[in-house]
Amino acid sequence: MTSEFTTYPGYRFPAEVIRHAVWLYHLFSLSFRDVELLLAERGVVVSHESIRRWCLRFGTDFAARLRKRRPKPGDTWHMDEVYLRINGELFYLWRAVDQHGVVLDVLVQKRRNGTAAKRFFKRLLADLKYKPRKIITDGLRSYGVAQREILPDARHRTSRYLNNRAENSHRPTRRRERQMQRFKSCEQAQRFLSAHGVIYGHFRPRRHLMSAGEYRHARDNAFRVWKRETCVQVAA
Structure with a gap:
């Protein structure tokens, strides 16, 4: 920690402690109590309930700032949906990534019909303001319905092997779902996964395609951007 203490308005703990707690929770498969223990080892005594409130309050905000810093996505988008069981009900997590593995967006919905697919497409285009040259999906026909209406100029390929x-x-979502003993509501799942996908992906470049030097450079840059986007003014 630096000697220059900063704070977020209305919070008594230094901003560096809060953003470090948010970073730990979203980047690793840790519970709030695990983060509480890690902070206690460093001499920071804070309850797991406070950490939960920090993650709720700042996780989405930090993710939104990082999302604005992302480079323009690739022109090939891969889309897939997976089921989530929430309070005994089936929901579907829609996800889109580009050819570089960067998560573009996620959306939790009750259905996976044409209407749900069109809603997901519209959300993607509204947030990114870019249109793909090609989209790759599995065999779900709902994607074709949405592509013909919303992205008629994009080439659409369906293949379970190319996707x-x-x-x-x-996979990171499944790990967190198990660790959290399933999501408690659709709203909680959407809020957490939207933030988690961006924060986790920001610190997880495709290491297997990089040399050791390139990876260290990418990692250092990720930390620089994280600190810059989560900084605050020095408290008076």
Whole structure:
């Protein structure tokens, strides 16, 4: 920690402690009590309930700032949906990633019909303001309905084998779902996964495609951007 203490308005703990707690929770498969223990080892005594409130308050905000810093997405988008069981009901998590593995957006919905697919497409285009050259999906026909109406100029390929990039991006979600003992509501799942996808992906470049030096450079840059986007003014 630096000697220059900063704070977020209305919070008594230094901003560096709060953003570090948010970073720990979203980047690693930790519970709020795990984060509480890690902070206690560093001499920071804070309850897991306070950490929960920090993650609710700042996780979405930090993710939105990082999302604005992302480069223009690739022109090939992979889309996939996976089921989530929430309070005994089936919901579907829609996810889109580009050819570089960057998560573009997620949306939790009750259905996976044409209307749900069109809602997901519209959300993607509204947030990104870019249109893909090609989209790759599995065999779900709802994607074709949405593509013909919303992205008629994009080439649409359906293949369960070409869509591994989107399917693999569900793995961090499954790990967190198990660790959290399932999501408690659709709203909680949407709020957490929207923030988690951006924060987790920001610090997880495709390491297997980089040399050691390139990876260290990407990691250092990720930390610089994180600190810059979560900074605050020095408290008076």
